[in-house]
Amino acid sequence: MKNNxxxxxxxxxxAVYMAVRSIRLRLGRILVVIMAIAASIAYMVSxxxxxxxxxxxxxxxxxxxxxxLLDATAFIVAAxxxxxxxxxxxxxxxxxxxxxxxxxxxxxxxxxxxxxxATLLTLIGGLIGYLVGLGIGYGLGGSGDPGALFAKAMAVAxxxxxxSASYPAYHAAKMSPVEALRYEL
Numbered sequence: 001m002k003n004n005x006x007x008x009x010x011x012x013x014x015a016v017y018m019a020v021r022s023i024r025l026r027l028g029r030i031l032v033v034i035m036a037i038a039a040s041i042a043y044m045v046s047x048x049x050x051x052x053x054x055x056x057x058x059x060x061x062x063x064x065x066x067x068x069l070l071d072a073t074a075f076i077v078a079a080x081x082x083x084x085x086x087x088x089x090x091x092x093x094x095x096x097x098x099x100x101x102x103x104x105x106x107x108x109x110x111x112x113x114x115x116x117x118a119t120l121l122t123l124i125g126g127l128i129g130y131l132v133g134l135g136i137g138y139g140l141g142g143s144g145d146p147g148a149l150f151a152k153a154m155a156v157a158x159x160x161x162x163x164s165a166s167y168p169a170y171h172a173a174k175m176s177p178v179e180a181l182r183y184e185l
Contacts, residue, residue, distance in 0.1 A: 040078030041129025049137025082164035098180025118165030126157025
């Protein structure tokens with residue numbers, strides 16, 4: 001038996017356009033998210049550059065553990081702050097999400113939009129944080145491979161974006177259109 005049901009499709013380019021438009025509309029709150037990510041990535045990058053200086057009294061085998069713990073701390077702080085901010089951003093968009101769902105947007109479309117927006121924000125914050133951390137680290141006499149640090153900073157920013165956006169995106173996607181349109185902020 002053939003399914004004649006028409007499916008709604010959201011092209012990736014349109015999803016990216018919608019995410020960028022949403023970022024522009026909420027620029028003030030978005031800057032808070034970006035700065036939180038930037039601060040965490042700057043912390044991580046500058047500490048990586050200063051690892052030898054900071055860990056001069058620690059045995060060499062302990063430096064790796066020390067850096068892993070510091071990086072984990074930066075990750076957890078950034079992920080928690082980003083998730084909180086994204087939950088607020090999703091709550092502000094309940095009417096928009098309800099309207100989209102009532103016009104045929106599927107759960108996957110809403111999930112995709114929130115994840116793309118979070119990824120864009122965290123990559124922008126990651127880039128800013130990388131540059132600030134590089135300046136601080138080298139400014140204080142640190143040393144390290146900037147290319148490897150860039151790859152690490154962008155990877156960590158991307159992972160923070162996906163991890164911290166997973167729950168808000170799922171929450172937004174599973175929302176009933178009726179409940180979303182009824183909600184007052």
